[in-house]
Amino acid sequence: MTIKKTLVLLSIIVLSGCAALTRQTLDEQFGKADPARFDTPRAPVRGLSYRADVQPILERRCVVCHACYDAPCQLKLTAWEGIARGLSKDLVYDGGRLDEAPPSRLFTDAQKASDWRARGFSPVLNERDQTPAANLAASVMYRALRLKESHPLPETAILPKSFDFSLDRVQQCPRIEEFDHFEDKNPWWGMPFGLPGLDSAEMSTLSRWLEQGAPFEGLPPLPASVEKQIADWEAFLNGDSLKQRLVSRYIFEHLFLAHLHFDSDPEHHYFRLIRSRTPPGQPVDLVVSRRPYDDPGVERVYYRLERERETIVDKTHMPYALGQKRMARWRELFLKPDYRVDGLPSYAPDVASNPFVAFAALPTNARYQFMLDEAEFTIMGFIKGPVCRGQVALNVINDRFWVFFLANGNSPQEAEAFLSREARLLELPTAEGSDAGIVGPWRKYAKREAEYLQAKSDALTRYAVTRRPPDLQWIWNGDGRNPNAGLTVFRHFDSASVVKGLVGEPPKTAWVIGYPLLERIHYLLVAGFDVYGNVGHQLLSRLYMDFMRMEGEFNFLAFLPLDQRKAVRDYWYRGADEDVKNHVYGTLAHFEVDSGIKFRTREPVQEFYALLQKHLAPALERRYDLAQVSDAALRSDLAALAGVRGPSLSWLPEVVVLRVDDPPRTPRHFTLLRNTGHSNVSSLLREGRELLPAENTLTVVQGFIGAYPNAIYRVPRSEIRTLAKAIGELSSEDDYRALADRHAVRRTDPAFWEYSDEIQSAHLKQAPISAGLLDYNRFENR
Numbered sequence: 001m002t003i004k005k006t007l008v009l010l011s012i013i014v015l016s017g018c019a020a021l022t023r024q025t026l027d028e029q030f031g032k033a034d035p036a037r038f039d040t041p042r043a044p045v046r047g048l049s050y051r052a053d054v055q056p057i058l059e060r061r062c063v064v065c066h067a068c069y070d071a072p073c074q075l076k077l078t079a080w081e082g083i084a085r086g087l088s089k090d091l092v093y094d095g096g097r098l099d100e101a102p103p104s105r106l107f108t109d110a111q112k113a114s115d116w117r118a119r120g121f122s123p124v125l126n127e128r129d130q131t132p133a134a135n136l137a138a139s140v141m142y143r144a145l146r147l148k149e150s151h152p153l154p155e156t157a158i159l160p161k162s163f164d165f166s167l168d169r170v171q172q173c174p175r176i177e178e179f180d181h182f183e184d185k186n187p188w189w190g191m192p193f194g195l196p197g198l199d200s201a202e203m204s205t206l207s208r209w210l211e212q213g214a215p216f217e218g219l220p221p222l223p224a225s226v227e228k229q230i231a232d233w234e235a236f237l238n239g240d241s242l243k244q245r246l247v248s249r250y251i252f253e254h255l256f257l258a259h260l261h262f263d264s265d266p267e268h269h270y271f272r273l274i275r276s277r278t279p280p281g282q283p284v285d286l287v288v289s290r291r292p293y294d295d296p297g298v299e300r301v302y303y304r305l306e307r308e309r310e311t312i313v314d315k316t317h318m319p320y321a322l323g324q325k326r327m328a329r330w331r332e333l334f335l336k337p338d339y340r341v342d343g344l345p346s347y348a349p350d351v352a353s354n355p356f357v358a359f360a361a362l363p364t365n366a367r368y369q370f371m372l373d374e375a376e377f378t379i380m381g382f383i384k385g386p387v388c389r390g391q392v393a394l395n396v397i398n399d400r401f402w403v404f405f406l407a408n409g410n411s412p413q414e415a416e417a418f419l420s421r422e423a424r425l426l427e428l429p430t431a432e433g434s435d436a437g438i439v440g441p442w443r444k445y446a447k448r449e450a451e452y453l454q455a456k457s458d459a460l461t462r463y464a465v466t467r468r469p470p471d472l473q474w475i476w477n478g479d480g481r482n483p484n485a486g487l488t489v490f491r492h493f494d495s496a497s498v499v500k501g502l503v504g505e506p507p508k509t510a511w512v513i514g515y516p517l518l519e520r521i522h523y524l525l526v527a528g529f530d531v532y533g534n535v536g537h538q539l540l541s542r543l544y545m546d547f548m549r550m551e552g553e554f555n556f557l558a559f560l561p562l563d564q565r566k567a568v569r570d571y572w573y574r575g576a577d578e579d580v581k582n583h584v585y586g587t588l589a590h591f592e593v594d595s596g597i598k599f600r601t602r603e604p605v606q607e608f609y610a611l612l613q614k615h616l617a618p619a620l621e622r623r624y625d626l627a628q629v630s631d632a633a634l635r636s637d638l639a640a641l642a643g644v645r646g647p648s649l650s651w652l653p654e655v656v657v658l659r660v661d662d663p664p665r666t667p668r669h670f671t672l673l674r675n676t677g678h679s680n681v682s683s684l685l686r687e688g689r690e691l692l693p694a695e696n697t698l699t700v701v702q703g704f705i706g707a708y709p710n711a712i713y714r715v716p717r718s719e720i721r722t723l724a725k726a727i728g729e730l731s732s733e734d735d736y737r738a739l740a741d742r743h744a745v746r747r748t749d750p751a752f753w754e755y756s757d758e759i760q761s762a763h764l765k766q767a768p769i770s771a772g773l774l775d776y777n778r779f780e781n782r
Contacts, residue, residue: 021137023177030128030138035117037127038084041216050080050216054209057202059311060757061192064776067313069093069386069531072193073173074104075124078310080216082106083141084113086123089173092531093389100434101532107309108288122175125214132211141191142210143179148190148197153748157741159781163194167389167494167777194781196752219309226269229262229322230305234280236327237273237303242341247334248303249344250359250367253527255320256292257385258377259308261769263323268769270308270319275301290434290530293358295347314763314772315495315707318380321769329373333366353431353528355519356423364416368408368515371522372476375405375484376500378518382525383489383498384707393538394491395687396545399675400699401507403487403498404612406514406555407476411463418459419516425452428520429540430528436536442543449547453554456516457590460558464593470559471596472611475512478619486616490673490699492654495708495778500621504642504675504699506609509572511552512559521548546682560604562594568605574679575690624701634660637720638670642700644728647693649674651730653710653780657759658700662717669762671706672713673699698727704763704771708778712745712755733782740782747779 026033044050058077066077069092076082085106092104102119103109110116113123126138136142153159164170172189174182182189190197198206209215222230237248252273259270275287279302286306287296345351345358352358359367371378419426425448432441464470478485488503490496513521529541553572557565573581601607613620622628626642629635656672677695678687715723726739740746745755756776763771 021177021180026128026138026177030126030131030134033123033127035114035127036112037130038113038123038125038214041080041084041218042213044215044217045212048205048209048212048215050209051220053205055311057198057205059773060760061198061202061753063311063313063773064756065192067311067773067775068316069389070167070315070775070777073171074121075173076106076310078313079106080214081113081309083124083214085110085116086113086121086125087140087173088119088121089171090120091171093167095535095538097534100530100534100537103290103530103532108286122173125210130213135211135213136207138176139210140174140176140179142207143176143183144191145198145203145206146190147183147187148192149203151187151190152197153194154188157746157748158737159194159748163188163781165194165779165781195747195776196750199753219307222269222307223265223267226262226265229265230271231280233322233327234302234304238280242344243335243339245300246341246344246359246361247330250334250355250362251330251370252303253292253355254371254378254522257316257381257526258318258320259312260305260320260322263321263326270312271305272308274304274306276304278302278304280304290532291353291430292527293347293352295352312772313707313775315775316384317770317772318377318384319769320374320377330370333369334362337363337366339363349431349433350427353523354423354427355523356419356426356516360416360420360423364419364515365408367519371515371518372405372408372484373482375403375518376487376498378522379403379487379489379498381522383496385526386529386531389494393542394494394496395681395684396542396549397489397491397496398507398509398678398681399491400504400673400697401489402502402510402609402612403489403552404510404512404556404616405476405485405518406474406512408515410474411460411514418455422452422455424448425455426516426520428524428528429544430524430537432537432540434530434533434537436534436540438536438539441536441540445540445544446547449544453551454590460591461593464591464596469593469596472615474559475612475615477616480618483619483621485619486612486621490675490705492673492706492708492710493676495706497706499624499705501624502613502616502620503624503701503705504673505697506606507675508695509553510556510609511549512555513552514555517548517551517555521545524548542684549681558591559595559597559608561599562592564604572680573682576680576682580680580682624703624705626700626702628702634717634720637724638700640721641672641724641727642698644698644724646696646728648728648730649696649698650676650693651733651736652698652727653782654778655706655709656711656713657704657709657774658713658715659755659759660715660717660720667758667762669703669759669766671701671704673701673705675699703766704774707772708775709759710778710780711740711782712759713743714745714755715743736782744782747776747781 062077066072066075073087073089074092075087076085088104090101104119110119124140126135128134128138172182239245252275255273258273260273261268261270274284275296277285277287277298284304284306287301289296339361341361427448429436429441429445476485483500486502487498487500489498524541524544530537557568560568569581597608597611599607626635626638629638652674654674658670658672660668660670675697677692679690679692681690683690723743730736730739745752760773763774
């Protein structure tokens with residue numbers, strides 16, 4: 001049956017007297033649903049390929065909103081198996097849940113569509129009789145696409161308030177038997193939601209695919225060279241000695257979120273490091289657990305490389321290269337040194353959640369260097385991991401700050417004796433599990449943190465007095481070649497980014513991170529954080545992260561002149577009560593060793609920044625610097641744009657992709673990043689009271705930073721300074737609307753997808769390994 005005939009039949013069904021597609025009418029017309037219908041995909045027929053024809057459309061038009069935990073209704077369109085899984089009315093992000101929720105991770109917590117049905121997911125594909133008419137009429141996916149086709153966006157620049165784009169909006173998630181009511185109530189809510197619909201060719205292709213029963217040919221086989229490298233790495237990771245098994249457990253607990261790829265593979269196939277009950281050479285039998293350090297329930301686990309089956313999206317993409325040099329490096333760090341491992345640590349929560357206990361047998365300098373080698377990846381864990389979503393989760397950090405690291409072996413914090421002695425104090429609240437209480441545990445961990453900081457201060461004092469005071473030699477310079485030595489973190493209100501390099505002008509604050517702090521950040525917010533945990537677990541993690549931030553800032557302050565530290569602390573924490581300041585910064589009073597740096601000005605922070613930039617210069621990544629723009633006139637105009645300051649920026653979106661048109665040249669792309677001024681970031685729920693609009697700044701970078709663009713601007717090359725002037729004069733929403741009328745590519749723009757495709761392509765071309773598809777869940781309607 002042709003699509004045209006099918007559509008006629010579908011129209012008759014919908015318009016007939018018994019129109020409502022209730023479960024009963026669906027059963028009568030198309031037979032009862034078979035939950036196992038999509039447990040195994042059917043091969044494509046009549047020349048239609050899922051990978052070649054369907055997947056590119058889904059990626060460009062659907063995955064940009066339906067990926068990861070952010071996917072509305074948990075509908076993940078990043079893989080055929082996600083489409084087969086369907087949707088759920090349950091929320092993943094729920095900061096108020098009293099009890100932990102059952103996890104619902106694709107490819108992890110269930111493997112077949114019928115298993116997902118048993119867990120409450122409803123289908124978006126037809127699971128009834130496989131006829132062309134049924135495959136369209138009984139498909140939520142088709143009905144949602146068809147609804148947009150029959151009800152295009154209203155012809156208005158800004159969509160009415162009935163379009164709710166907030167992250168915490170009420171989820172609809174209609175089942176097929178509820179879709180008639182959904183259509184009647186929300187005729188403008190077809191898919192893609194709040195964006196232009198598919199063009200006729202795209203709609204025809206998806207309709208044919210759905211009509212044929214959503215076939216899928218599976219993934220292509222891996223090249224033999226890649227299979228060989230998988231075998232080599234699995235052999236390396238599954239050595240039989242206790243030493244090798246402990247090292248592999250440590251590596252796994254740090255790389256379980258990574259997209260692993262082989263540096264010699266030009267196609268960049270990606271893999272996940274997982275735990276299996278079966279050894280290499282046998283089919284994977286996945287160990288399913290909430291956390292990577294949970295008890296696997298078997299005597300021995302094997303570490304396997306499992307192929308990544310989902311589309312790569314920027315918001316979760318954390319690439320990590322494997323190759324001969326990497327394997328040699330890990331052998332040098334962990335296997336070559338002469339030390340003994342007499343037994344493997346238990347998986348008891350109080351042991352497994354504390355890396356200073358679980359991995360005490362591994363050399364501390366090896367563990368630290370392992371994390372330093374790819375420090376951007378390490379920090380990216382809490383930037384792109386599941387914890388990092390929403391304003392409350394992120395108001396613990398400033399909008400932009402630089403990150404430096406203590407040199408390996410140049411601090412007593414990395415000494416085995418110190419860490420062994422203080423390991424109990426370094427226990428994290430993640431030991432409480434996913435159903436944690438709040439008040440009692442919080443008091444316990446706050447007290448331990450205070451005791452640890454006192455011990456740390458005493459150790460630093462002894463080291464500084466007997467060996468050398470804090471100076472530039474304490475700071476890791478990347479060994480002159482590793483660009484991970486200097487990082488920049490951006491907060492975009494309810495999302496964040498981290499990149500290599502010291503991007504933008506010197507920030508208000510900076511962190512200096514040593515091994516204990518870096519490891520605790522990872523085990524607090526990455527390995528130990530459970531997005532499905534209850535409010536107690538999530539709140540404890542957020543509150544404890546305050547300590548992590550303050551400790552990183554304290555480490556930075558320790559390099560400043562003794563008589564200047566308190567003044568800088570007070571400036572960073574204007575408006576905060578004394579208890580907040582003193583909880584961590586009170587340790588400054590116990591570290592009374594002056595800096596070993598000879599400061600020459602009364603602006604020690606700015607002077608220290610300049611010294612750090614020079615110290616790290618040979619290793620620093622500079623691809624985002626405007627200084628790298630070869631066109632001097634363009635560079636000058638962009639610098640003028642970056643010079644905008646103050647309250648006018650409050651009207652600007654957090655992340656703007658700027659397309660600069662300069663025909664006949666190819667358009668160039670830049671990112672505008674708004675940095676919101678704060679008096680301090682110590683409050684959990686009162687961020688509005690801490691805003692200082694006069695201290696807002698704007699960072700302009702080459703290329704793309706941020707997985708969630710809030711807006712796209714087009715500007716002719718000749719009008720960059722005009723744009724800068726307009727931004728500098730914003731004082732109302734009407735002012736912003738006038739600016740957007742001139743420059744913004746709004747979500748209602750008929751050419752939206754044309755610009756989107758160009759930007760996505762440019763992003764992937766500029767950074768083919770580190771980039772993924774950008775996400776439009778935070779795209780504004782202004």
